[in-house]
Amino acid sequence: MFSQTVEYALRAVCHLAYTAPDSSTTEEIANSTKVPIAYLSKVLQGLARTGVVKSQRGVGGGISLVKSPAELTILEVVNAVDPIERISTCPLGLSAHGKNLCPLHRRLDNAMASVEEAFRSTTLAEVIAEPTTSIPLCEFPSERPQKK
Amino acid sequence: MFSQTVEYALRAVCHLAYTAPDSSTTEEIANSTKVPIAYLSKVLQGLARTGVVKSQRGVGGGISLVKSPAELTILEVVNAVDPIERISTCPLGLSAHGKNLCPLHRRLDNAMASVEEAFRSTTLAEVIAEPTTSIPLCEFPSERPQKK
DNA sequence: GAATAATTGGATGTCAATGTCCAATTTAGC
DNA sequence: GCTAAATTGGACATTGACATCCAATTATTC
Numbered sequence: 001m002f003s004q005t006v007e008y009a010l011r012a013v014c015h016l017a018y019t020a021p022d023s024s025t026t027e028e029i030a031n032s033t034k035v036p037i038a039y040l041s042k043v044l045q046g047l048a049r050t051g052v053v054k055s056q057r058g059v060g061g062g063i064s065l066v067k068s069p070a071e072l073t074i075l076e077v078v079n080a081v082d083p084i085e086r087i088s089t090c091p092l093g094l095s096a097h098g099k100n101l102c103p104l105h106r107r108l109d110n111a112m113a114s115v116e117e118a119f120r121s122t123t124l125a126e127v128i129a130e131p132t133t134s135i136p137l138c139e140f141p142s143e144r145p146q147k148k
Numbered sequence: 149m150f151s152q153t154v155e156y157a158l159r160a161v162c163h164l165a166y167t168a169p170d171s172s173t174t175e176e177i178a179n180s181t182k183v184p185i186a187y188l189s190k191v192l193q194g195l196a197r198t199g200v201v202k203s204q205r206g207v208g209g210g211i212s213l214v215k216s217p218a219e220l221t222i223l224e225v226v227n228a229v230d231p232i233e234r235i236s237t238c239p240l241g242l243s244a245h246g247k248n249l250c251p252l253h254r255r256l257d258n259a260m261a262s263v264e265e266a267f268r269s270t271t272l273a274e275v276i277a278e279p280t281t282s283i284p285l286c287e288f289p290s291e292r293p294q295k296k
Numbered sequence: 297g298a299a300t301a302a303t304t305g306g307a308t309g310t311c312a313a314t315g316t317c318c319a320a321t322t323t324a325g326c
Numbered sequence: 327g328c329t330a331a332a333t334t335g336g337a338c339a340t341t342g343a344c345a346t347c348c349a350a351t352t353a354t355t356c
Contacts, residue, residue, distance in 0.1 A: 007239060025333090034240050036314090041333075055332090056333080057322040057333045057334080062333090092159075104158060104159075111263045152343075186346050186347070193304070206303080207354040209301075
Protein backbone atom coordinates (compact mmCIF):
# COMPACT_ATOMS: atom_id res chain seq x y z
CA MET A 1 0.00 0.00 0.00
CA PHE A 2 2.99 2.22 0.57
CA SER A 3 5.85 2.33 -1.90
CA GLN A 4 9.36 1.08 -1.28
CA THR A 5 10.52 4.65 -1.55
CA VAL A 6 8.29 5.70 1.35
CA GLU A 7 9.58 2.82 3.43
CA TYR A 8 13.19 3.78 2.69
CA ALA A 9 12.61 7.47 3.36
CA LEU A 10 11.04 6.74 6.73
CA ARG A 11 13.88 4.46 7.76
CA ALA A 12 16.41 7.08 6.76
CA VAL A 13 14.64 9.85 8.63
CA CYS A 14 14.39 7.64 11.72
CA HIS A 15 18.11 7.13 11.62
CA LEU A 16 18.63 10.86 11.31
CA ALA A 17 16.24 11.48 14.19
CA TYR A 18 18.42 9.30 16.38
CA THR A 19 21.58 11.17 15.47
CA ALA A 20 19.97 14.64 15.32
CA PRO A 21 21.08 17.31 15.23
CA ASP A 22 24.27 15.74 13.92
CA SER A 23 24.54 14.69 10.30
CA SER A 24 25.16 11.21 8.93
CA THR A 25 26.69 10.17 5.64
CA THR A 26 24.61 8.36 3.08
CA GLU A 27 26.76 5.31 3.70
CA GLU A 28 26.07 5.33 7.44
CA ILE A 29 22.35 5.62 6.83
CA ALA A 30 22.43 2.87 4.21
CA ASN A 31 24.22 0.51 6.58
CA SER A 32 21.91 0.97 9.52
CA THR A 33 18.71 0.93 7.48
CA LYS A 34 19.71 -1.80 5.03
CA VAL A 35 18.72 0.27 2.03
CA PRO A 36 20.73 -0.06 -1.22
CA ILE A 37 23.09 2.90 -1.02
CA ALA A 38 22.79 3.97 -4.64
CA TYR A 39 19.04 4.14 -4.43
CA LEU A 40 19.08 5.71 -0.99
CA SER A 41 21.10 8.59 -2.32
CA LYS A 42 18.32 9.29 -4.80
CA VAL A 43 15.69 9.14 -2.09
CA LEU A 44 17.72 11.52 0.06
CA GLN A 45 18.04 13.89 -2.88
CA GLY A 46 14.27 13.94 -3.03
CA LEU A 47 14.00 14.63 0.68
CA ALA A 48 16.52 17.44 0.29
CA ARG A 49 14.62 18.98 -2.61
CA THR A 50 11.46 19.18 -0.53
CA GLY A 51 13.28 20.58 2.48
CA VAL A 52 12.92 17.66 4.88
CA VAL A 53 16.67 17.16 5.08
CA LYS A 54 19.67 19.24 4.11
CA SER A 55 22.91 17.99 2.62
CA GLN A 56 26.46 19.12 3.02
CA ARG A 57 29.10 18.09 0.51
CA GLY A 58 32.73 17.38 1.14
CA VAL A 59 34.75 16.02 4.01
CA GLY A 60 32.76 15.87 7.21
CA GLY A 61 29.55 16.50 5.29
CA GLY A 62 26.45 14.35 5.14
CA ILE A 63 22.72 14.54 5.61
CA SER A 64 20.83 16.06 8.54
CA LEU A 65 17.27 16.94 9.42
CA VAL A 66 16.05 20.46 8.79
CA LYS A 67 13.54 20.38 11.64
CA SER A 68 13.92 18.75 15.02
CA PRO A 69 12.40 15.26 15.34
CA ALA A 70 9.72 16.73 17.58
CA GLU A 71 8.59 19.06 14.81
CA LEU A 72 8.77 16.59 11.93
CA THR A 73 5.76 14.39 11.22
CA ILE A 74 5.59 11.11 9.36
CA LEU A 75 3.19 12.77 6.96
CA GLU A 76 5.76 15.35 5.93
CA VAL A 77 8.21 12.61 5.07
CA VAL A 78 5.66 10.56 3.16
CA ASN A 79 4.38 13.52 1.22
CA ALA A 80 7.92 14.56 0.35
CA VAL A 81 8.62 11.39 -1.59
CA ASP A 82 5.25 9.91 -2.55
CA PRO A 83 2.36 12.22 -1.68
CA ILE A 84 -0.90 10.79 -0.39
CA GLU A 85 -3.36 11.79 -3.08
CA ARG A 86 -6.79 12.43 -1.69
CA ILE A 87 -9.80 11.99 -3.96
CA SER A 88 -11.20 15.46 -4.42
CA THR A 89 -13.25 14.97 -7.57
CA CYS A 90 -15.09 12.08 -9.17
CA PRO A 91 -12.48 9.84 -10.83
CA LEU A 92 -14.93 9.10 -13.64
CA GLY A 93 -14.66 12.73 -14.63
CA LEU A 94 -18.37 13.45 -14.41
CA SER A 95 -18.41 17.21 -14.13
CA ALA A 96 -21.96 17.14 -12.81
CA HIS A 97 -20.66 15.70 -9.58
CA GLY A 98 -18.29 18.54 -8.83
CA LYS A 99 -17.18 18.34 -5.25
CA ASN A 100 -19.56 15.57 -4.34
CA LEU A 101 -18.07 12.12 -4.22
CA CYS A 102 -20.22 9.08 -4.78
CA PRO A 103 -20.57 6.71 -1.81
CA LEU A 104 -17.83 4.47 -3.13
CA HIS A 105 -15.25 7.17 -3.57
CA ARG A 106 -16.27 8.86 -0.35
CA ARG A 107 -15.37 5.67 1.47
CA LEU A 108 -12.06 5.31 -0.32
CA ASP A 109 -11.23 8.91 0.46
CA ASN A 110 -12.24 8.45 4.10
CA ALA A 111 -9.79 5.59 4.33
CA MET A 112 -7.03 7.79 2.96
CA ALA A 113 -8.04 10.57 5.32
CA SER A 114 -7.65 8.33 8.33
CA VAL A 115 -4.19 7.31 7.20
CA GLU A 116 -3.26 10.90 6.52
CA GLU A 117 -4.46 11.97 9.93
CA ALA A 118 -2.58 9.19 11.71
CA PHE A 119 0.58 10.26 9.93
CA ARG A 120 -0.02 13.95 10.55
CA SER A 121 -0.37 13.42 14.27
CA THR A 122 2.80 11.39 14.73
CA THR A 123 6.18 13.04 15.04
CA LEU A 124 9.52 11.36 14.55
CA ALA A 125 10.35 12.12 18.16
CA GLU A 126 7.35 10.05 19.23
CA VAL A 127 8.43 7.17 17.07
CA ILE A 128 11.96 6.97 18.40
CA ALA A 129 10.96 7.64 22.01
CA GLU A 130 8.33 4.90 22.06
CA PRO A 131 8.09 3.39 25.56
CA THR A 132 9.87 0.27 24.64
CA THR A 133 8.49 -2.76 26.39
CA SER A 134 8.57 -4.46 23.03
CA ILE A 135 11.58 -4.22 20.76
CA PRO A 136 11.96 -0.71 19.39
CA LEU A 137 12.94 0.67 16.04
CA CYS A 138 14.76 -1.91 14.01
CA GLU A 139 18.50 -2.17 14.39
CA PHE A 140 18.83 0.95 16.51
CA PRO A 141 18.50 -0.18 20.13
CA SER A 142 21.45 -2.53 20.27
CA GLU A 143 23.44 -0.66 17.69
CA ARG A 144 22.40 2.91 17.99
CA PRO A 145 24.10 5.14 15.44
CA GLN A 146 26.52 7.61 16.96
CA LYS A 147 28.94 10.23 15.88
CA LYS A 148 32.46 9.11 16.69
CA MET B 149 -2.49 4.77 -2.52
CA PHE B 150 -4.76 2.27 -4.21
CA SER B 151 -3.94 0.93 -7.64
CA GLN B 152 -5.87 1.66 -10.80
CA THR B 153 -6.81 -2.00 -10.89
CA VAL B 154 -8.49 -1.72 -7.49
CA GLU B 155 -10.38 1.35 -8.62
CA TYR B 156 -11.55 -0.44 -11.78
CA ALA B 157 -12.53 -3.60 -9.93
CA LEU B 158 -14.62 -1.63 -7.44
CA ARG B 159 -16.40 0.29 -10.17
CA ALA B 160 -17.17 -2.93 -12.01
CA VAL B 161 -18.49 -4.64 -8.91
CA CYS B 162 -20.65 -1.63 -8.09
CA HIS B 163 -22.18 -1.86 -11.53
CA LEU B 164 -22.84 -5.55 -11.00
CA ALA B 165 -24.35 -4.84 -7.59
CA TYR B 166 -26.87 -2.55 -9.25
CA THR B 167 -27.87 -5.14 -11.82
CA ALA B 168 -27.62 -8.14 -9.47
CA PRO B 169 -28.54 -10.89 -9.66
CA ASP B 170 -28.59 -10.39 -13.43
CA SER B 171 -25.37 -10.52 -15.41
CA SER B 172 -23.84 -7.76 -17.53
CA THR B 173 -21.50 -8.03 -20.47
CA THR B 174 -17.98 -6.70 -20.22
CA GLU B 175 -18.94 -4.05 -22.72
CA GLU B 176 -21.89 -2.85 -20.63
CA ILE B 177 -19.71 -2.61 -17.56
CA ALA B 178 -16.98 -0.81 -19.47
CA ASN B 179 -19.42 1.76 -20.79
CA SER B 180 -21.01 2.62 -17.48
CA THR B 181 -17.76 2.66 -15.52
CA LYS B 182 -15.59 4.31 -18.17
CA VAL B 183 -12.92 1.65 -17.86
CA PRO B 184 -10.95 0.63 -21.01
CA ILE B 185 -12.75 -2.50 -22.10
CA ALA B 186 -9.66 -4.52 -22.99
CA TYR B 187 -8.14 -3.94 -19.58
CA LEU B 188 -11.43 -4.40 -17.79
CA SER B 189 -11.73 -7.87 -19.25
CA LYS B 190 -8.41 -8.76 -17.61
CA VAL B 191 -9.54 -7.32 -14.29
CA LEU B 192 -12.76 -9.30 -14.50
CA GLN B 193 -10.80 -12.45 -15.25
CA GLY B 194 -8.94 -11.85 -12.02
CA LEU B 195 -12.18 -11.36 -10.11
CA ALA B 196 -13.50 -14.56 -11.64
CA ARG B 197 -10.38 -16.51 -10.68
CA THR B 198 -10.79 -15.50 -7.05
CA GLY B 199 -14.48 -16.27 -7.02
CA VAL B 200 -15.87 -12.77 -6.60
CA VAL B 201 -17.68 -12.93 -9.94
CA LYS B 202 -18.59 -15.69 -12.33
CA SER B 203 -18.56 -15.56 -16.09
CA GLN B 204 -20.77 -17.14 -18.69
CA ARG B 205 -19.63 -17.40 -22.28
CA GLY B 206 -21.72 -17.21 -25.40
CA VAL B 207 -24.87 -15.42 -26.39
CA GLY B 208 -26.71 -13.96 -23.42
CA GLY B 209 -23.69 -14.55 -21.23
CA GLY B 210 -21.71 -12.05 -19.24
CA ILE B 211 -20.44 -11.41 -15.73
CA SER B 212 -22.39 -11.62 -12.50
CA LEU B 213 -21.68 -11.55 -8.78
CA VAL B 214 -21.22 -14.83 -6.95
CA LYS B 215 -22.54 -13.45 -3.66
CA SER B 216 -25.35 -11.01 -3.12
CA PRO B 217 -24.29 -7.36 -2.68
CA ALA B 218 -25.27 -7.61 0.99
CA GLU B 219 -22.75 -10.38 1.52
CA LEU B 220 -19.88 -8.96 -0.50
CA THR B 221 -17.50 -6.55 1.20
CA ILE B 222 -15.21 -3.97 -0.35
CA LEU B 223 -12.31 -5.79 1.24
CA GLU B 224 -13.07 -8.99 -0.64
CA VAL B 225 -12.96 -7.12 -3.92
CA VAL B 226 -9.76 -5.27 -3.07
CA ASN B 227 -8.01 -8.40 -1.85
CA ALA B 228 -9.08 -10.27 -4.97
CA VAL B 229 -7.14 -7.99 -7.29
CA ASP B 230 -4.48 -6.27 -5.17
CA PRO B 231 -4.32 -7.65 -1.63
CA ILE B 232 -3.69 -5.34 1.29
CA GLU B 233 -0.40 -6.63 2.65
CA ARG B 234 -0.13 -6.22 6.37
CA ILE B 235 3.32 -5.91 7.94
CA SER B 236 3.74 -9.05 9.99
CA THR B 237 7.50 -9.15 10.36
CA CYS B 238 10.28 -6.59 10.47
CA PRO B 239 10.91 -5.44 6.87
CA LEU B 240 14.62 -5.12 7.66
CA GLY B 241 14.72 -8.85 8.13
CA LEU B 242 16.11 -8.78 11.64
CA SER B 243 15.21 -12.21 12.89
CA ALA B 244 15.71 -11.10 16.48
CA HIS B 245 12.56 -9.04 16.19
CA GLY B 246 10.32 -11.93 15.30
CA LYS B 247 6.72 -10.92 15.67
CA ASN B 248 7.53 -7.60 17.30
CA LEU B 249 7.34 -4.61 15.03
CA CYS B 250 9.37 -1.53 15.79
CA PRO B 251 7.38 1.63 16.59
CA LEU B 252 7.68 2.85 13.01
CA HIS B 253 6.37 -0.29 11.39
CA ARG B 254 3.76 -0.75 14.07
CA ARG B 255 2.34 2.62 13.08
CA LEU B 256 2.43 1.83 9.39
CA ASP B 257 0.70 -1.47 10.01
CA ASN B 258 -1.91 0.21 12.22
CA ALA B 259 -2.72 2.52 9.34
CA MET B 260 -3.21 -0.45 7.06
CA ALA B 261 -5.28 -2.19 9.70
CA SER B 262 -7.67 0.74 9.91
CA VAL B 263 -8.12 0.72 6.15
CA GLU B 264 -8.62 -3.02 6.12
CA GLU B 265 -11.21 -2.79 8.86
CA ALA B 266 -13.11 -0.01 7.11
CA PHE B 267 -13.23 -2.11 3.97
CA ARG B 268 -14.15 -5.28 5.81
CA SER B 269 -17.13 -3.63 7.45
CA THR B 270 -18.62 -2.17 4.29
CA THR B 271 -20.76 -4.23 1.96
CA LEU B 272 -21.54 -3.44 -1.62
CA ALA B 273 -25.20 -3.23 -0.68
CA GLU B 274 -24.40 -0.42 1.74
CA VAL B 275 -22.48 1.45 -0.91
CA ILE B 276 -25.21 1.37 -3.51
CA ALA B 277 -28.02 1.99 -1.01
CA GLU B 278 -26.36 5.07 0.48
CA PRO B 279 -29.03 7.59 1.66
CA THR B 280 -28.55 9.91 -1.19
CA THR B 281 -28.88 13.52 -0.18
CA SER B 282 -25.65 14.12 -2.06
CA ILE B 283 -25.05 12.73 -5.49
CA PRO B 284 -24.70 8.96 -5.36
CA LEU B 285 -22.50 6.47 -7.11
CA CYS B 286 -21.04 7.96 -10.23
CA GLU B 287 -23.04 7.63 -13.42
CA PHE B 288 -25.56 5.25 -11.96
CA PRO B 289 -28.40 7.36 -10.55
CA SER B 290 -29.40 9.12 -13.72
CA GLU B 291 -28.46 6.29 -15.97
CA ARG B 292 -28.91 3.21 -13.90
CA PRO B 293 -27.93 0.08 -15.77
CA GLN B 294 -30.84 -2.24 -16.55
CA LYS B 295 -31.49 -5.43 -18.29
CA LYS B 296 -33.67 -4.86 -21.32
C1' DG C 297 -25.13 -26.73 -38.13
C1' DA C 298 -24.56 -21.91 -39.20
C1' DA C 299 -24.49 -17.44 -37.42
C1' DT C 300 -23.92 -14.59 -33.73
C1' DA C 301 -22.60 -13.12 -29.05
C1' DA C 302 -19.52 -13.43 -25.62
C1' DT C 303 -15.43 -14.63 -22.73
C1' DT C 304 -10.51 -16.38 -22.80
C1' DG C 305 -5.65 -16.41 -23.51
C1' DG C 306 -1.49 -14.95 -25.61
C1' DA C 307 1.45 -11.57 -27.69
C1' DT C 308 2.80 -7.16 -27.51
C1' DG C 309 3.65 -2.16 -26.20
C1' DT C 310 4.50 1.71 -22.95
C1' DC C 311 5.79 3.91 -18.84
C1' DA C 312 6.97 4.71 -14.07
C1' DA C 313 9.24 2.62 -9.98
C1' DT C 314 13.16 0.54 -8.53
C1' DG C 315 17.91 -0.09 -8.71
C1' DT C 316 23.02 0.33 -10.32
C1' DC C 317 27.16 2.62 -11.85
C1' DC C 318 30.32 6.28 -12.53
C1' DA C 319 32.22 10.76 -13.70
C1' DA C 320 31.80 15.48 -12.04
C1' DT C 321 31.55 18.61 -8.37
C1' DT C 322 32.10 20.48 -3.80
C1' DT C 323 34.43 20.94 0.59
C1' DA C 324 37.46 20.27 4.69
C1' DG C 325 41.94 19.71 6.36
C1' DC C 326 46.70 19.28 5.84
C1' DG D 327 47.05 23.84 -3.65
C1' DC D 328 46.64 18.77 -2.99
C1' DT D 329 44.16 15.02 -1.33
C1' DA D 330 40.50 12.61 0.55
C1' DA D 331 35.59 12.60 1.63
C1' DA D 332 31.22 13.39 0.30
C1' DT D 333 27.08 14.62 -2.48
C1' DT D 334 25.22 15.33 -7.27
C1' DG D 335 23.68 14.26 -11.79
C1' DG D 336 23.23 11.55 -15.79
C1' DA D 337 23.07 7.22 -18.18
C1' DC D 338 21.57 2.83 -18.03
C1' DA D 339 19.08 -1.84 -16.75
C1' DT D 340 15.18 -4.34 -14.89
C1' DT D 341 10.66 -5.18 -13.51
C1' DG D 342 5.76 -4.84 -12.84
C1' DA D 343 1.46 -2.07 -13.70
C1' DC D 344 -1.36 -0.58 -17.12
C1' DA D 345 -3.10 -1.09 -21.57
C1' DT D 346 -4.26 -2.83 -26.42
C1' DC D 347 -5.26 -6.16 -30.00
C1' DC D 348 -6.67 -10.38 -31.99
C1' DA D 349 -7.31 -15.27 -32.77
C1' DA D 350 -9.41 -19.11 -30.37
C1' DT D 351 -13.00 -20.95 -27.75
C1' DT D 352 -17.64 -21.47 -25.88
C1' DA D 353 -22.53 -21.11 -25.95
C1' DT D 354 -27.16 -19.65 -27.51
C1' DT D 355 -30.57 -19.24 -31.01
C1' DC D 356 -32.57 -19.99 -35.24
